[in-house]
Amino acid sequence: MTEPLVTLENLTVAFDDRPAVDHVNLNVHRGDIITIIGPNGAGKTTLIKAILGIQKATAGKVHLDRQMVIGYVPQHLVLESTLPLNVERFMALSGRSSEECKAALARTGVQHLLKASVHHLSGGERQRLLLARALARKPDLLVLDEPAQGVDINGQASLYELIRQLRDELNCGVLMISHDLHLVMAATDKVICLNQHVCCSGYPADISHDPAFIETFGHQVAESVAVYHHHHNHRHDLHGDVVRSQQPRPTEGHEECSGHAHH
Numbered sequence: 001m002t003e004p005l006v007t008l009e010n011l012t013v014a015f016d017d018r019p020a021v022d023h024v025n026l027n028v029h030r031g032d033i034i035t036i037i038g039p040n041g042a043g044k045t046t047l048i049k050a051i052l053g054i055q056k057a058t059a060g061k062v063h064l065d066r067q068m069v070i071g072y073v074p075q076h077l078v079l080e081s082t083l084p085l086n087v088e089r090f091m092a093l094s095g096r097s098s099e100e101c102k103a104a105l106a107r108t109g110v111q112h113l114l115k116a117s118v119h120h121l122s123g124g125e126r127q128r129l130l131l132a133r134a135l136a137r138k139p140d141l142l143v144l145d146e147p148a149q150g151v152d153i154n155g156q157a158s159l160y161e162l163i164r165q166l167r168d169e170l171n172c173g174v175l176m177i178s179h180d181l182h183l184v185m186a187a188t189d190k191v192i193c194l195n196q197h198v199c200c201s202g203y204p205a206d207i208s209h210d211p212a213f214i215e216t217f218g219h220q221v222a223e224s225v226a227v228y229h230h231h232h233n234h235r236h237d238l239h240g241d242v243v244r245s246q247q248p249r250p251t252e253g254h255e256e257c258s259g260h261a262h263h
């Protein structure tokens with residue numbers, strides 16, 4: 001296996017002697033899509049900031065591939081509201097050529113907003129603009145802090161699909177934070193459940209059964225997430241009853257199962 005892009009070794013970040021991130025070990029390789037989940041205040045953003053070098057480690061180490069370019073999509077876009085700024089100018093601030101900026105905007109589906117004011121973009125448009133700015137750098141590592149916030153449910157699914165495609169096109173690693181467990185479970189390769197320390201980690205389908213996951217998120221969340229990954233080998237009729245005579249349809253995605261809670 002190639003060298004990791006990022007290695008965290010017992011990373012600890014404390015504020016006033018209170019650890020926000022506590023002895024975290026993590027590797028991110030090219031091709032990985034890793035999602036950090038955890039309750040509010042669990043240290044997710046602090047961990048990402050330590051990787052980006054904008055938060056100092058109190059103890060432990062952050063190793064980064066020295067050649068690596070990081071594309072970062074922050075949680076919020078903080079802009080001076082009195083400063084007139086259109087999308088074209090905002091993208092130019094990345095230092096990339098006009099062609100690269102336009103290509104990145106086209107890739108995230110917002111090229112038609114080139115002349116629009118960044119102050120008037122919708123939540124979803126803003127997220128796609130921030131992703132385009134990160135993309136224009138041709139990153140080796142894409143770091144996204146809640147990329148789907150402000151994006152409607154259909155938009156969220158296509159945004160996660162876009163992130164997967166970008167991972168394939170750029171052969172980059174992806175490290176993101178998300179609160180939407182259902183989309184996380186569908187769109188990610190590996191989940192890290194953080195609550196200062198790493199409570200549990202693994203494949204989405206397995207993690208929902210982990211006692212540490214259940215303790216952190218509760219039974220209801222764990223069950224609803226487990227349903228999402230239930231593999232169906234049968235079909236249902238219109239009343240929800242199992243139809244056993246049918247052949248399985250493995251590629252049809254989620255169908256609700258009468259043996260589980262419905263969501």
Ligand SMILES: Nc1ncnc2c1ncn2[C@@H]1O[C@H](COP(=O)(O)OP(=O)(O)OP(=O)(O)O)[C@@H](O)[C@H]1O
Pocket residue numbers: 015020038039040041042043044045046047
């Ligand atoms: N610069 C700082 N100074 C002091 N405390 C901080 C600082 N940054 C973060 N914290 C504290 O560290 C803890 C973790 O914060 P962090 O923003 O990393 O959590 P999070 O998991 O990203 O939360 P959320 O899901 O609410 O965004 C919180 O208790 C927060 O108040």
